[in-house]
Amino acid sequence: MIFSPTLFAGQRYAVVGLGKNGLPAAQALCAMGAEVMAWDDAEEKRAGAAAAGIVVREPAFSGLTALVLSPGIPHALPKPHPIAARAIAAGVPILSDAELLYRAVRAAGSRAKFAGITGTNGKSTTTALLAHILEVAGTPVAAGGNLGTAALALPLLPDDGVYVLEMSSYMLERIETLRFDAAAMLNLSADHIDRHGDMAGYAHAKRAIFDRQTRDDLAVIGTDDAPSREMAAWLHMRPATVVEISERDQVPGIERAPALPGAHNAQNAAAASVMAAFLGAASGKIVEGLATYPGLPHRQERVTEIDGVVFVNDSKATNADSAARALGCYDRLIWIAGGQAKEGGIEPLTPYFSRIALALLIGRDAPLLAATLAAHGVPHRNVGTLQAAVAQAWTAARSGGANVVLLSPACASWDQFTGFDQRGDSFRALAQRIAREKAA
Numbered sequence: 001m002i003f004s005p006t007l008f009a010g011q012r013y014a015v016v017g018l019g020k021n022g023l024p025a026a027q028a029l030c031a032m033g034a035e036v037m038a039w040d041d042a043e044e045k046r047a048g049a050a051a052a053g054i055v056v057r058e059p060a061f062s063g064l065t066a067l068v069l070s071p072g073i074p075h076a077l078p079k080p081h082p083i084a085a086r087a088i089a090a091g092v093p094i095l096s097d098a099e100l101l102y103r104a105v106r107a108a109g110s111r112a113k114f115a116g117i118t119g120t121n122g123k124s125t126t127t128a129l130l131a132h133i134l135e136v137a138g139t140p141v142a143a144g145g146n147l148g149t150a151a152l153a154l155p156l157l158p159d160d161g162v163y164v165l166e167m168s169s170y171m172l173e174r175i176e177t178l179r180f181d182a183a184a185m186l187n188l189s190a191d192h193i194d195r196h197g198d199m200a201g202y203a204h205a206k207r208a209i210f211d212r213q214t215r216d217d218l219a220v221i222g223t224d225d226a227p228s229r230e231m232a233a234w235l236h237m238r239p240a241t242v243v244e245i246s247e248r249d250q251v252p253g254i255e256r257a258p259a260l261p262g263a264h265n266a267q268n269a270a271a272a273s274v275m276a277a278f279l280g281a282a283s284g285k286i287v288e289g290l291a292t293y294p295g296l297p298h299r300q301e302r303v304t305e306i307d308g309v310v311f312v313n314d315s316k317a318t319n320a321d322s323a324a325r326a327l328g329c330y331d332r333l334i335w336i337a338g339g340q341a342k343e344g345g346i347e348p349l350t351p352y353f354s355r356i357a358l359a360l361l362i363g364r365d366a367p368l369l370a371a372t373l374a375a376h377g378v379p380h381r382n383v384g385t386l387q388a389a390v391a392q393a394w395t396a397a398r399s400g401g402a403n404v405v406l407l408s409p410a411c412a413s414w415d416q417f418t419g420f421d422q423r424g425d426s427f428r429a430l431a432q433r434i435a436r437e438k439a440a
Contacts (some may be wrong), residue, residue, distance in 0.1 A: 001108050001155060001157065001158065001224035002152070002155065002156055002158040002437075003028075003031070003032050003104055003108055003156050004032065004033075004108065005031060005032065006030060007032040007033060007104060007107055007108060008032040008033050008034035008107075009033035009034070010033075010037070011033075011034045011065040011081065012034065012035045012036075012037075012062070012063055012064050012065050012318060013029050013034050013035070013036050013066055013067070013068055013204055014036075014037045014059030014061075014063055014064055014066075014067045014068065014087075014320040015029070015038045015039070015067075015068045016038075016039050016040070016059070016067065016069050016070065016081070016083050016325040017069060017070025017072065017073045018039075018040040018045040018046065018048065018054075018148060019040075019045065019050060019070060019072075020039055020040075020068075020069060021047055021070045021097060021150045022038070022040070022068070022070040023045075023052065023054075023268070024048075024097075024149075024150040024152060024153035025047070025097040025100070025150060025151075025153075026038045026049065026068075026150045026151055027052060027153075028152040029055065029068075029098075029100070029152070029346050030053075030054065030136055031093060032104060033332055034065075034364040036054060036055060037055055037056075037057055037058075037059045037060070038054045038055060038056050038403075039057065039058050039059060039394070040179040040269070044120045048374070051181075051410065053156075053422070054152065057351045058083070058233050059083065059087075061087060061090040061408070062090075063375060064087075064090075064092045065093075066093045066094070066095045066110075066428060067084065067087040067092050067093070067094045067095070067341075068094075068095055068096070068097055068100065068256055069083075069084055069087075069089060069094050069095075069096075069144070069172035069174065070166055071096065071174075071407065073119050073172065073196060074143070075088065075094050075173075076088075076124055076152070077194065077196065077197050077201075078113060078194050078195070078332065079139070079355075082336055083232040084227075086289055087405070088414070090431050092094050093123075093176065094174055095174050095175070095176065096147065096151070096171040096172075096174040096175060097150055097151045097152035097168075097178055097317070098145055098151040098152075098165055098175060098178060099174060099177065099178050099201045100151075100152050100174045100199075101151040101152050101154060102114060102177060102178040102179075104152070104156075105156065105157070105163070105200050106347075107121070108156055109127050109188050110156060110157060110158060110159055110161070111159040112157040112158065112160070112161040112162065112163060113161070113162045113181040113182070113390075114138075114162075114163045114165065114178065114179070114180045114181055114182075115162055115163065115164045115165070115180060115181065115182040115183070115184075115279065116145075116165050116167045116178075116180035116182075116183045116184070116259075117130070117164070117165070117166055117167065117183075117184045117186070117187070117271070117275075118166070118167045118169070118172060118183075118184070118186070118206055118298035118322060119184070119186030119187045120185065120186050120188055120189045120191050120319070120322075121187055121189070121220065121264065121296055121319075121322040121325065122185075122186045122189055122264060122265075122267065122268045122271075122323055122325075123146070123147075123167075123168075123186060124146075124147045124182065124299065125165055125265065125268045125295075125296055125299055126268040126272050126297055126314070126342060127145070127147050127164055127165070127166040127273050127276065128143065128145060128147065128293075128296050129260075129268060129269065129272040129289070129290075129293050130143075130164050130271075130272040130275055130276055131164040132278060132289050132292070132293050132294075133144035133163070133273070133276040133281055133285065133286055133290070133293075134162055134254060134276060134289075135265075136283035136285050136288050136289040136292065137276065137280070137282065137285035137286075137289070138285075138345075139160065139161065139162055139163060139279065139280065139281065140157050140158055140160060140161035140162070141157075141162050142151055142154040142157055142161070142162075142163050142164070143163075143164040143165070144164075144165065144166075144168045144406075145165035145167055145168075145171065146165075146166040146167060147206075150164060150264045151163075153218075155393055158209055160190070160382050160421035160431070161412075162279055164165045165366075167209055167253060169195070169202060169206055170192075170195065170205075171206040172205050172206060172208040173205050173208070174245065175208060175211070175331050177212070178180075178212075179211075179212040179213060179214075179217070180210075180213065180217070181216075181217050181218070181278075181279075182217065182218040182220070182278050182279060183209045183210050183217070183218070183219055183220065183240075184209075184219075184220035184221070184222050184245075184270060184271045184275060185206055185207065185209055185210070185220070185222065185228065185231060186228075186267060187224060187225055187228055187267070187321075188202070188203055188206060188225055188227035188228050188231070188266070189224045189225060189227075189319065189321040189345065190202070190319075190342070190419050191319055191321075191342065194380075196425075199220075199227065202232060203227050203230075204230040204313050204341075205333075205354070206208060207231055207232075207234070210235060210240065211395055212216070213238065213239065213240040214239055215239040215240065217239075217240040217241070217242070218240060218241050218243065218274070218275065218276060219235050219238070219242045219243070219279045220242075220245060220271050220274055221235055221242065221243070221245070222244075222245055222246065222267055222271070223244045223245070224246050224247050224267065225344065232244055234403055237429050238296075243274050245267055245270040245271050245274065246267060246270070247263035247264055247266055248263070248266070249266055249267065249269075249270040250266060251266070251269050251270050251271075251286075251290070251292035252283070252286075252287055253273075253285070253286065253287030253288075253289075254266055254269045254290060256287070256290065256291040257269065257290040257291055257293060257371075258295055258384060259293050259295030260290065260293065260295075261300060261326065262300070262322075262325055262326070262328060262329040262331050264325035264328075264365055267436045272397060273286050273290070274338045276289070277389050283374045286338060289416030296316075296361045297313070297421070298313055298314065298315040298421060298424035299316045299338070299418055299426060300313075300326055300329070301314070301424070301428075302432075303314040303427070303428040303431050303432060304428075304431050304435045306420050306431075306434060306435050306438050307393070307398070307438070308403055309397040309398070309402075309403050309404070310392075310403065310404050311405045311427075312326070312405065312406045312407065312408075312433075313407055313424045313427050313428050313433075314326040314406060314407055314408035315407055315408075315421070315423045315424030315427060316340075316421045316424070317408040317409060317410060317419050318342070318344070318409065318410075318411060318412050318413065318420055319342045319410060319411075320342065320344060320347075320349050320410045321348065321353050322410070323349060323408040323410035324339070324348065324349055324351075324352060325357060325429070326406060327349060327352035327354060327356075327406070328409065330355060330404045331355060331356060332355055332357055332402040332403070332404070332405065333356060333357065333358050333402045333404040333406045334357055334358050334359075334360065334393045334401055334402050334404070334405045334406070334436065335358070335359045335360070335382060335404065335406050335408065336361075336362065336386070336389045336393060336396055336408075336427075337359060337360075337361055337362070337369060337408065337409045337410050337411065338361040338362040338363040338364075338365060338369055338405045338408050338409055338410070338411055339362065339364065339365065339368045339411030339413050339414075339415055339423075340363065340364055340365060340411050340412040340413070340414055341365035341369065341410070341412075341417050341429065342411065342412070343371060343436065345365075345368055345372055346372050346373075347372055349410065350376055353373070353376050353378045356378050356379070357379065357396070357401040357402040358380065358381070358393075358401055359373055359378055359379065359380035359381075359384050360381055360388075360389040360391075360392055360393055360404075361373075361378070361380060361381065361382045362382065362383060362384060362386055362388075362389050362409075362414075362430075363383055363409075363411060363413075363415050363416050365411060366384070367382065367383045369410075369411075370382050370404055385416070385425065386416070386426055386427060387426075387428065387430060390405070390427060390431060390434070391430075391434075393405040394434050400407050401439070404419060405431070407423075407424070407427045409423070
């Protein structure tokens with residue numbers, strides 16, 4: 001099913017930021033009959049949009065329905081983008097494309113349900129897992145948002161369909177009418193503080209996923225950290241049915257799910273299972289969905305095994321809390337970490353240091369991580385690049401140091417890569433090259 005080409009006729013939108021979110025949003029709005037002005041500060045992005053037939057110019061705000069601002073572009077902290085500041089001064093709403101998807105679906109007359117998932121860690125896995133379970137159950141489903149397909153590029157679903165959206169805090173700041181029939185907030189740890197000002201601001205952005213819920217809706221909340229428990233107490237005063245989940249939960253079928261290792265994935269599975277049941281999936285289909293879930297790239301992805309040594313790509317672990325979830329899955333390992341460290345560095349990972357046979361550090365903040373490891377007596381080397389780290393990890397593993405090589409950087413990647421995905425792709429390619437050379 002597709003949206004009507006006149007659905008948004010008479011509406012005017014400015015779309016700023018023409019990357020993987022903004023350009024599809026501009027194209028979708030045009031396809032629904034809206035007047036669109038698109039802009040990006042990068043000349044090559046403007047050229048790409050113009051080549052796709054989009055009108056490219058700095059927006060005028062008179063008569064504008066809304067500004068669609070790509071999630072990574074700030075409208076407040078640490079400093080508003082100049083176009084965002086102008087929109088605010090003109091009283092023009094700043095929206096995410098997820099908000100516009102909701103409006104489009106309802107304007108098209110569809111009663112399809114919306115399931116939203118957020119949290120500091122685990123939201124991509126839980127989003128993909130829920131979508132997979134619903135697909136196994138025979139439910140028409142479309143998944144996207146912060147994961148994969150941009151929200152406004154998703155198709156129109158029938159009344160019995162479900163949109164499963166991963167929602168970042170950046171996206172949740174920019175919703176006005178979107179109501180999730182089923183919403184989950186998995187966990188909270190310090191992240192994106194520069195964007196939200198402090199932990200309280202970050203938590204406030206996250207809890208917007210539960211806004212406008214009614215007594216007919218489901219609110220799922222993790223309770224393994226103090227900020228999430230505070231949010232749970234707030235949720236219990238609201239109308240939606242509240243279900244608390246934990247890493248200690250053992251849902252039926254998790255023991256048969258090879259792509260969901262570790263306690264953190266038990267929590268992800270619990271959230272997806274509860275939401276799937278609420279959305280109509282039978283218990284047998286939920287178990288089948290858990291068992292057949294293939295996993296996501298860069299999230300504890302087993303990329304190869306060489307002579308009993310497993311190489312695991314967990315490049316998505318861009319903070320210490322996320323890396324802890326991977327480190328806790330292995331008794332003895334060689335750890336590749338580093339990049340641009342988040343606030344607090346790797347000090348929170350000290351409970352896992354005894355598992356590390358050798359840490360190989362890369363990137364800008366390797367000296368910072370090295371200082372923490374040295375203070376705790378963890379063997380480590382500052383090797384600079386991922387290529388050097390993978391080569392030295394294989395040498396160490398062959399000598400009997402450990403049978404797992406884990407890339408779980410606990411740091412952002414922008415000092416050496418375009419993103420965590422490029423970092424993970426590079427790790428996979430390096431490990432698989434060793435495997436090919438070994439087999440030759």
